[in-house]
Amino acid sequence: MGQLLAMWCVPRSRSTVFERAMADRGDLTVVHEPFAKVAFFGTADVAGTACRSEREVMQALLALAEAGPVFFKDTTDYRYGDVLADRDFLRAATHGLMVRSPEAVVASYLRLRPEASLGAIGFEHLAELDDAVRAATEQQPFLLDGDALAADPAGAVAG
DSSP states (O other): OOOEEEEEEOTTSSHHHHHHHHHHHSSSEEEEOHHHHHHHHSOEEETTEEEOSHHHHHHHHHHHHHHSOEEEEEEOSSOOHHHHHOHHHHHHSEEEEEEOOHHHHHHHHHHHOTTOOHHHHOHHHHHHHHHHHHHHHSSOOEEEEHHHHHHOHHHHHHO
């Protein structure tokens, strides 16, 4: 089994900055928000594979990881029911969670989408993913604070 690193994030948590740092390493294939793209656009490209469902994204990520280490980050403005139910997929990845001050997340998100629902802000879905990962893996996902990352990037990822 290949190495699959997953970072699940509430929207507006500064997660794209972390994703860029992972890409800059040069030793990982990086996939940007494949589950959110399927949820919002109906399709996602996973390194040349067109995916139209969460199941297809999971299969494509696992196949890609067989060829070398893969990092993907995704936001929890959507609920990913197939991911939550697939204990094999959850066990196949090493998971991290990224959060930020709820006040900062809400303020930033509402500037982009004033009509947004509470669910779209993503904390509830992130908590549900955390529960599913813990149940499937019996491990606590790595937790990264977006505000700490912005204040001290080296310290945030070292700690």
